[in-house]
Amino acid sequence: MLKEKIRPLIERYLSKDVDLGKHIYFKHYYSSIPLEEADLVDILIKELNINSPIKEISKRDYSRIITVNGENIIFYAISNEDWLVIFSNALPHQICKNLKELSKKVGWLLDAWIQGETLEQVYKEYSSEDDKVNIKRKWNPYWIYKNYSRIPTEMQKFFEEHMDQFVEQESEFSLKTPKRMVDKFFKSGFKKELLELAEISQSKFEIHLSNPGDAKVTLEKDGMVVHRAGDLNATLTVLDKAENGIYPLYKELEQIIPQKDYKYYESGIIDINSYLPSKILKIKFTDKQFDEGASIKLSNLLTVGQSDTEIHGIIYKQKGLEFVAYSYLVYDNSEFEILFTEESNNPVLYIRPINTTITGLLYLYRKLKEKFDPRIERQIIDGQDVIGG
Amino acid sequence: MPLEFNRELWGDIHTYYLNKLYSIYHKETIWDQHLYDIGYRGFPDPIFYLKSDNFLTPDFLAIGMKEKDVQIIDIKGFQNIEKNLNSQEEVEEKIASKIMKIRKYEKINKNMISHYLSYRQIDFKSNKEEIIALIPSKIYQKYTKSIKEGAGNKIIVWVIESNKKCYIWKAHGSHLNPVLNDFLDSKNKGISIYPGREDLIRFTRNTPKKIIKFCFIEKMMTYCSRKSIKKFNFDEIDSILTRTDLPMFPHLLRKEREEIWRYCMHTMMSRFHLIKKGRLRNQYEWDKSRFLEQPMDRNSILENIAKKLKIGVHE
Numbered sequence: 001m002l003k004e005k006i007r008p009l010i011e012r013y014l015s016k017d018v019d020l021g022k023h024i025y026f027k028h029y030y031s032s033i034p035l036e037e038a039d040l041v042d043i044l045i046k047e048l049n050i051n052s053p054i055k056e057i058s059k060r061d062y063s064r065i066i067t068v069n070g071e072n073i074i075f076y077a078i079s080n081e082d083w084l085v086i087f088s089n090a091l092p093h094q095i096c097k098n099l100k101e102l103s104k105k106v107g108w109l110l111d112a113w114i115q116g117e118t119l120e121q122v123y124k125e126y127s128s129e130d131d132k133v134n135i136k137r138k139w140n141p142y143w144i145y146k147n148y149s150r151i152p153t154e155m156q157k158f159f160e161e162h163m164d165q166f167v168e169q170e171s172e173f174s175l176k177t178p179k180r181m182v183d184k185f186f187k188s189g190f191k192k193e194l195l196e197l198a199e200i201s202q203s204k205f206e207i208h209l210s211n212p213g214d215a216k217v218t219l220e221k222d223g224m225v226v227h228r229a230g231d232l233n234a235t236l237t238v239l240d241k242a243e244n245g246i247y248p249l250y251k252e253l254e255q256i257i258p259q260k261d262y263k264y265y266e267s268g269i270i271d272i273n274s275y276l277p278s279k280i281l282k283i284k285f286t287d288k289q290f291d292e293g294a295s296i297k298l299s300n301l302l303t304v305g306q307s308d309t310e311i312h313g314i315i316y317k318q319k320g321l322e323f324v325a326y327s328y329l330v331y332d333n334s335e336f337e338i339l340f341t342e343e344s345n346n347p348v349l350y351i352r353p354i355n356t357t358i359t360g361l362l363y364l365y366r367k368l369k370e371k372f373d374p375r376i377e378r379q380i381i382d383g384q385d386v387i388g389g
Numbered sequence: 390m391p392l393e394f395n396r397e398l399w400g401d402i403h404t405y406y407l408n409k410l411y412s413i414y415h416k417e418t419i420w421d422q423h424l425y426d427i428g429y430r431g432f433p434d435p436i437f438y439l440k441s442d443n444f445l446t447p448d449f450l451a452i453g454m455k456e457k458d459v460q461i462i463d464i465k466g467f468q469n470i471e472k473n474l475n476s477q478e479e480v481e482e483k484i485a486s487k488i489m490k491i492r493k494y495e496k497i498n499k500n501m502i503s504h505y506l507s508y509r510q511i512d513f514k515s516n517k518e519e520i521i522a523l524i525p526s527k528i529y530q531k532y533t534k535s536i537k538e539g540a541g542n543k544i545i546v547w548v549i550e551s552n553k554k555c556y557i558w559k560a561h562g563s564h565l566n567p568v569l570n571d572f573l574d575s576k577n578k579g580i581s582i583y584p585g586r587e588d589l590i591r592f593t594r595n596t597p598k599k600i601i602k603f604c605f606i607e608k609m610m611t612y613c614s615r616k617s618i619k620k621f622n623f624d625e626i627d628s629i630l631t632r633t634d635l636p637m638f639p640h641l642l643r644k645e646r647e648e649i650w651r652y653c654m655h656t657m658m659s660r661f662h663l664i665k666k667g668r669l670r671n672q673y674e675w676d677k678s679r680f681l682e683q684p685m686d687r688n689s690i691l692e693n694i695a696k697k698l699k700i701g702v703h704e
Binding site for chain 2: 032092107108144145148150151258262265267268269270271272274275277303304306307310311312313315317318321328329330331332333335339352354355
């Protein structure tokens, strides 16, 4: 269990901060560079804008400790593709903020993902009916850039007539109430869509835990757990739960990833040593229509991206509403070949990874859910069986 | 007819045939019995240096570890042969003469083969070299006579059937090794090829230049965005494109790849104005670097290049 592995590190390097009642941050990143290979001190000096003394005081197989201004930051490798960064607000505010936003600056880091369902499970399971809950939700669906987007000529008319579908339309709400009131509040006619869209762009819970111990904890969708007060062990239990939530999906997507291993010769020749072809991820948006709106939004999402959606690419083929896109991720040099088509009038994507990592594919999948629609059915298909394959 | 997965960025029909051929020699393609299982090893896009700075580049080199026999294979797809010629006779003549031309590979001798294999640290001395033309079955059915004429008794003809069921079989000539001969015999239906596995090699020497250029630029942009690289040296390019997944042209020699990189860099600089020379020797820098941070800028550069190169929807 994760908590058993990180507890000794916290006891050794952050016990003073825990005793002083400081907030302890657990920020989870996906990384396409293994922790042991990363130039941590360099990155921190550059990205955190630090002038204060900084040095690495310990480097082990799964953990590295950096000291900034006398305060410790723990980097822990959960696997080859993800890190947990643990620090406290004994560090200056700006450094804490930058440590939480490293992925904005570093191309090969991404925010990890605590799924909406997991967040809800945590608050249902660990808090009592009288515990105070503070829920913040923000939905920021994909919108079309005026200057960058690609609208095929034959869809121009539809686009202009339905402009409201394509412009920025964030919705946000915040709710602070005892837990027993939450369901009641939701049932009282609050915007239904927001409720169904569990996988919305941002989601933040602050809960008071009664079980398995007294603690005040904040959980955010972007892989952030904050221990604010009380029993640290209770927070660690929540952290474990939050981190494990993604595991079944992680395992499921793992089988889609193509794998090649190479043998290098001095002449420069590189041979394939072992090889596993990719499978195909099929996503059907069950609550959406196969129409111009879906075609325009998805084709742009997959090629133009957005400031919070690091995807770029080109539309390679287009036939009516259908298209084939090549989409790329800077994060891990991912390349996907994606077919957009229909099935019983619902929009469907067939995603064939040409090159990717599990966390890269997870990111693409997450963005499709968050930015287009979370109500989906997914299926994994063998490469040989797909249409036109 | 709905739109299908095209895989065109994955290469042309030539690359497709080369992948099919490679798969019957590859240890990772376990399916039926393949040439790998009877002791053959294969290498795509080999290069043989002649005296006087010339070289020969057939499509494939196969070696038999038991009999020490060698097959030098050239793929003759003849995709557009009928387009530019007027009469049936002209087409037939052209086919025969093109097949005959691969006799130039008779110049490849035992030493050259040993030398090429030493690049992979394989110690091999050839007993006998055989030249083979690999031809799609549709073309073979239609032009059997001219193909056999062109091949004469010096060239062996293999045929590839690549519709729903994929086979390679021998249509003309015979091999020194009776086991190989038997294996490929049309009476035994030849060798059945694993369906799929078109991704063993992504780019070959025959991949259209525009696709190589597009993919080169995309890979350089994506890699530099990942690491926030504004300047780079020419010497770094090869490792950027081969040490990250998926390597580009991994099966070629480094010096051959560098020729391709030089050519692509030239296009990036003089045609697309994406990079300029840096202050130091061999150094380059991105002309505009906003794309390093903005996905939409990467998209608009790629769209623009695809348009100019007439790729995909712009074809």
